[in-house]
């Protein structure tokens with residue numbers, strides 16, 4: 013670890029860098045600008061001080077755009093009058109930014125958009141102890157509001173839902189179970205916490221919790237409905253994600269012990285042409301709504317954290333686009349020495 017704020021050449025003073033916005037910036041700049049984008053992200057952009065090291069370049073370390081003695085990255089980005097139009101274009105001014113950026117890493121952030129990796133809010137551990145707590149919770153529900161029979165069987169729907177599904181570190185998932193009890197429709201749902209946040213994990217754990225609770229409640233012939241193809245195909249022997257192999261093992265074991273069935277039901281009333289009993293669709297809709305509400309609530313509970321993270325990441329993208337503009341000319345100059353142009 014090195015911290016060299018005085019020269020602002022090297023500002024590696026964060027233990028772990030939030031690499032997600034850096035990767036997406038590089039991804040957006042695939043193509044002719046990629047090499048410059050890479051240099052900007054890795055603190056290897058050509059500034060006057062660096063170009064002066066090239067033998068026989070005839071270049072000195074002073075800024076060629078103004079009279080400053082040192083054409084450093086910091087100078088070019090935040091001080092040079094010759095790059096003011098880029099700061100105006102991107103609406104970036106040092107004095108506005110300094111209180112918005114992480115104090116322990118401000119020069120690394122302002123030069124390279126390196127911010128400390130996010131530390132998610134504390135939440136439950138993803139362990140079998142947690143799964144056991146869920147099973148006990150649902151078992152208590154089944155005892156209070158026993159699932160009732162429809163057409164000779166007990167049908168129980170399960171579902172999983174995630175908010176921000178495409179953003180792994182702010183994604184929040186929940187699962188739910190829905191069943192009829194007398195004249196009442198019952199649902200029960202739980203957030204998954206922050207270790208496993210995929211819809212897939214939520215869907216698998218939903219069936220495991222529902223089947224285990226049904227087994228302990230002495231329900232001999234439950235029929236589970238899921239709208240997640242992977243659950244049905246996984247149970248039929250298709251390859252499943254290795255990370256959740258112990259979940260799958262437990263699920264297969266409980267299904268083997270009991271004469272339970274698991275069927276797929278189309279989500280959100282889709283596939284209307286398929287012959288699926290209406291009450292299957294209704295039960296799935298109930299489970300879907302409960303899982304969605306639960307994941308929305310869990311997401312709202314961590315919203316200040318994820319909002320701050322999202323805001324900071326858009327600032328990262330902004331600083332990097334600005335940096336690309338600032339160093340474009342110098343990069344072209346650099347290529348004339350090394351790129352054979």
Ligand SMILES: [Zn+2]
Nearest residue numbers: 075077078092
């Ligand atoms: Zn200058």
